Amino acid sequence: MQNVKDMIAHLVSFDTVSSKSNLPLIEDVKSYLADLGINSHLVPNEDGTKTNLYATIGPNVAGGVVLSGHTDVVPVDDQNWSTDPFKVVEKDGRLYGRGTCDMKGFCAIGLALVPEMLKADLKKPIHIALSYDEEVGCLGAPFMIREMAKKLPPIDAVIVGEPTNMQVAEMHKGVHSSTIHISGLEAHSSQTHLGVSATRYAAKIINFINDIHDELLAKPYDDLPLEPNHSTINVGRVNGGIADNIVAKDCMLTFDYRVLPQEDHAVIIDKIDAYIGELEAEMKAKHAACSITQEVVWTPGFAAPKDDPAKSLAMRLAGKNETIAVPYGTEAGQFQNDGGYSTIVCGPGSIDQAHKPDEFIELSQVELGVQFIRDLIKHQASVGK
Ligand SMILES: [Zn+2]
Structure with missing residues (x-):
């Protein structure tokens, strides 16, 4: 768990408010993955000031599951923070900091567990997809999604880890x-x-x-x-x-x-x-x-079809037998429309804490997120056996 907490603190320490570049964070993630022997693909914006990143862990075959997160965060200006928003503080079972819940927490869990993915002898891959400019109209992800659809083998499911308290969200406007x-x-x-x-x-x-x-x-x-x-x-x-x-x-x-x-x-x-x-x-x-x-x-809005594979998988991994709808927008509709991917929204933390001063994520939510990804690792290591 300490490695996950450290990774959350590390990602939060990059000031990636949407108006700024996310390159320092992406370069850091790229070299972290490279040290683990994983090649990253960058899909930058036109002037090269921001970039998406996607990477494949496990064999480059069909049946992968994408863990999707955005690297940008909303501004902290004119907000009254009790602590430095870009320095994670642990207090009362919570991690405070900008993006802890929306949504560097989820990105960090995925990244921190890459060594476990590597050890697990995956039969089908787990892809990590990190976007820019989500908070200003989901502007960055479509470029990456279109490239993924062209270059990656068929994908089974995309999990967009926006904060749902680890409930399975199958609809938004x-x-x-x-x-x-x-x-x-x-x-x-x-x-x-x-x-x-x-x-x-x-x-x-x-x-x-x-x-x-x-x-x-x-x-x-x-x-x-x-x-x-x-x-x-x-x-x-x-x-x-x-x-x-x-x-x-x-x-x-x-x-x-x-x-x-x-x-x-x-x-x-x-x-x-x-x-x-x-x-x-x-x-x-x-x-x-x-x-x-x-x-x-x-x-675009998002609604999962009735017997959707991503929905069934997320419900299984999260141990839920019902789904919810969320009031906010995500990149899920873009993964569905631009990539043709079966997609679901499910991630740790509550949207109630997003975009606010003193944003936090409950450690209990981080633990549920870790469990979710560990179960996904088991799933990808055993499918097809
Ligand atoms: Zn978000």
Whole structure:
């Protein structure tokens, strides 16, 4: 257990807040694996400032299980921490530190147990997959997943170790986040007929989105274990205009649409896009240089099919006979969609402690995580015998 605790403290000691590079952490993991005779594959971002890493332990044959984790963490700015967030402190049966629970804890358990994997004479491999930029819209993983799907032999299951208290999570919503920039024409506020108000058009879009929210609210799925059991849409930020007496030239707003995996998110998005198109045409008719533009980040939702191999395997290893749904997004939908992989979400720690000051993981959760991976090692060492 000490080696696992040491590995957690080691990974936490790298400040891998998403805005920073994760290269020092990845280089360290790469050389740790190299010392154990394991070759790492890096899948970097375009400018080479961040990278994914995947590696195979055991024979490079079909039937592998992927342990997936992200290396980035959320910021600590403006949070009131009792201790240094990048220095793990053990207290009252807990390990405190940024990322202990979300989700360097899981990554560390997998890495610390690599020597046990090597000793176990695996018949089928265990792959480790570490991503970047998960916390800012799951931006990094798809590049790695597509390469894995091309280069690795067929995979039996992907386990995304986000904190579920070691319960087996088979569903979460997708997230469509959009930043909208409205560009109008400024004028003196006494001369509204000479301007095109960006805030006026922002208000129209906000009303439109709020009406959609009320429609979604009226469409709950009674049999879903999700709270709330309907899709949601919310305008999170609005920022427009520069003075009381100026018709606003610019306005930006953001919305976040969390969609059930049972629903096609394109239906609502097409509706919003069409409405924005109408508004833009109306603005342009008044002044040709007006525009409404959008930047979109889409992270797909996730639902495991009925008789899913990853689900059965995780339930067996975690000793659970039921599954849960989780309220947050993960890379699971990307492993399913981009890799065609049977995928499940199951990891130590509680999401209640994630993203907060004094983030911690219970040592009892770490122990359950270790047991889970040890049982997976036994499974991969015995399959096909
Ligand atoms: Zn996470």
